[in-house]
Amino acid sequence: MMHKWLNEQQRSLSSLLKQNRVPHAFIISGADGTGKLLLAQWLIGILACEKNGFQEDNVYPNEILQQCGECKSCQLLKGHGHPDHLVVDTSGNSIGVDQIRQVTTFFEKTALLGRNQSAIIEAADTMTESAANALLKTLEEPTANSHIILLTTEISRLLPTIISRCRQISIRATDQELNNNIAINYVTTFASLKTENVNGDTALLNEFMLLFYQFLANPEERSRLLLFMQTHTQSLNWCEGLIADLMRYNQGWLNNNENTAIDQQILARLQHLTHDDIWQVQLLISACKKQILLLTQANRNFQIEKLLAQMTFYLIQAYAVDR
Ligand SMILES: [Zn+2]
Known part of the structure; x- marks a missing residue:
């Protein structure tokens, strides 16, 4: 439609x-x-x-x-x-x-x-x-x-x-308009990523999704995510979709259905993040994406490392605020 x-x-x-x-x-x-x-x-x-x-x-x-x-x-x-x-x-x-x-x-x-x-x-x-x-x-x-x-x-x-x-x-x-549409259609980013990536990338996406949400919940542990993101540059694009899903989830527009079998403890932890927190993380990601556009591979790796460090710094502060 x-x-x-x-x-x-x-x-x-x-x-x-x-x-x-x-x-x-x-x-x-x-x-x-x-x-x-x-x-x-x-x-x-x-x-x-x-x-x-x-x-x-x-x-x-x-x-x-x-x-x-x-x-x-x-x-x-x-x-x-x-x-x-x-x-x-x-x-x-x-x-x-x-x-x-x-x-x-x-x-x-x-x-x-x-x-x-x-x-x-x-x-x-x-x-x-x-x-x-x-x-x-x-x-x-x-x-x-x-x-x-x-x-x-x-x-x-x-x-x-x-x-x-x-x-x-x-x-x-x-x-x-977008929110209404999302609420009506209930189409998760994950599901659409899955259909777009029919060439065997689904397992990769699944792996990335788990790593990414794990990191958002426990921002001090970022080595596995870092390695993944440095070896799969496309994952930087996936981040935005996952962040969007997290916003929808935290606002009650998405269910954690069987497609996104994320650990309940992680989800409970992520619910401490406010809309603004998630938005700030999103801004860091898009700033990094812009930077990376013109860089060589070596500098890209450094930018991704910097991004995760910034996200860790921000998220630790966000969780420290008792809500
Ligand atoms: Zn015709």
Whole structure:
């Protein structure tokens, strides 16, 4: 189901679709849970639909275009097997040049169904420098009727040359909107991470989740977490999802279900943290992520060590306040 706060973007995109002026490349940015992928899939769906009608003088009654849901293209998209739509595998720590070459090759082929070709690249900010440069070439020389949609939580981490070649869509939902949505849907970050990481990373995530929450509960013991985070750079991104889950849990929006079999003692301890405490930890993590962007591996390891030391310092103080 489409989030209400996306309607405005859908309206302006619908207008572009009707005028046949859809840009070749987009960057959709927004925090986790704001529906970046939903919006991208909606756009792709309309571009692919054989009965979308926007190219004919078909008068659509609604401002927001919809797929017919019945044509061959719509059916193929529903089954995740549309030959002219590519979803780049972004389950690894970073998006490498090979994954981007896959995109380039894909667009070099002609569309099998004779309509638009499209690709979605999630977590585009995890592209390596060489991957970003390879993508730049594709963006500079677009093939006809092709559309690339990059998704990111932090647009500032993308190369300015990439940003300048894409139409930017920034999704902002108010906290209230997001909270309502979270409360209604009960989708845990963990569950969504699990589905995104279908390539055997689930065990890794599980391990990280336990280590991370253990550390938050006992911040003086950080050596195992440190080692894990230094060997799995992607884990820094996972932190934010887990922090978000912790906030929801502490506010009673999440159950500790069987998927997140965290020790009850740890959970009891974590409930001592206030919303503000957790938020401060979150700020430390995002500051560290920004720092790490341009660093070499050796400096990254140091930054992660520094982050955990800062978190320890903060958390010990937080627990010391008797509540
Ligand atoms: Zn259709």
